[in-house]
Amino acid sequence: GENVEQHPSTLSVQEGDSAVIKCTYSDSASNYFPWYKQELGKRPQLIIDIRSNVGEKKDQRIAVTLNKTAKHFSLHITETQPEDSAVYFCAASIISGTYKYIFGTGTRLKVLA
Amino acid sequence: DGGITQSPKYLFRKEGQNVTLSCEQNLNHDAMYWYRQDPGQGLRLIYYSQIVNDFQKGDIAEGYSVSREKKESFPLTVTSAQKNPTAFYLCASGQGTNTGELFFGEGSRLTVL
Numbered sequence: 001g002e003n004v005e006q007h008p009s010t011l012s013v014q015e016g017d018s019a020v021i022k023c024t025y026s027d028s029a030s031n032y033f034p035w036y037k038q039e040l041g042k043r044p045q046l047i048i049d050i051r052s053n054v055g056e057k058k059d060q061r062i063a064v065t066l067n068k069t070a071k072h073f074s075l076h077i078t079e080t081q082p083e084d085s086a087v088y089f090c091a092a093s094i095i096s097g098t099y100k101y102i103f104g105t106g107t108r109l110k111v112l113a
Numbered sequence: 114d115g116g117i118t119q120s121p122k123y124l125f126r127k128e129g130q131n132v133t134l135s136c137e138q139n140l141n142h143d144a145m146y147w148y149r150q151d152p153g154q155g156l157r158l159i160y161y162s163q164i165v166n167d168f169q170k171g172d173i174a175e176g177y178s179v180s181r182e183k184k185e186s187f188p189l190t191v192t193s194a195q196k197n198p199t200a201f202y203l204c205a206s207g208q209g210t211n212t213g214e215l216f217f218g219e220g221s222r223l224t225v226l
Contacts, residue, residue, distance in 0.1 A: 044203070101215060102172075
C-alpha cells in the first residue's frame with residue numbers, strides 16, 4: 001500500500017550545524033510533498049512544501065529537494081538554532097480519486113546549544 | 114478569527130464507553146481529516162472527507178466512526194471496539210486538492226482508564 005518512510009527518527013546536532021531529514025514515498029503518482037514542524041505540545045504547522053515539477057525549493061535556512069526518479073525527498077536546515085528543536089514530519093499527497101496525505105513517522109530534532 | 118477547533122482538549126473514558134471528539138472549522142475548507150498520533154508512529158490517517166455527506170476510511174479506521182453532515186464539522190467517535198484508544202487525536206482541514214496546506218487543530222488527548 002501507500003507508504004512514506006522517514007529517517008532518522010531522532011537527530012541531534014550542535015547549534016550552527018546543518019540537519020538533514022530524508023523521506024521515501026511509494027506511490028509514483030504523488031505530486032505534492034509538504035514538511036510540517038510540531039513543537040512540543042503544539043499543532044503541526046507547514047514549514048515548506050514542494051511540487052513534483054520542481055527539484056528544489058529554498059526558504060531562508062530551510063530547503064527541500066526532490067528526486068522523482070528515486071522517489072525520495074529531503075529537508076535541509078542550515079545554521080540550526082535551538083528554536084529549530086521539534087518533531088518534523090514529511091508527507092506525500094496521494095492521488096486516489098480523493099486526496100489524502102500520508103505522513104512519515106517523524107524525526108525528533110534536538111539542537112544542542 | 115479563522116481556524117480549526119478541537120474539543121475537548123483532554124478526555125478520560127472508561128473501557129466500554131464510546132466517546133465523540135469534536136472538530137469545527139471556519140476556513141470554508143472542503144476537506145477534513147482525522148489523524149491519530151502515537152509516539153514513534155507519526156500521524157496515521159483514520160478517516161477523511163472531501164465533501165459533505167461523504168467520507169472514506171484511512172489506514173486505521175477500525176473502531177472509529179465519523180459523520181460529515183455540515184461542511185464545518187467532522188466529529189470522530191471512538192467506539193468500544195477500538196482496542197487501544199488511548200492516543201492524541203488531530204483533526205485537520207484543507208482545500209481538498211492534492212496540492213495545498215493542511216491546517217491542524219490543537220488536538221485532543223484521550224485516555225482510557
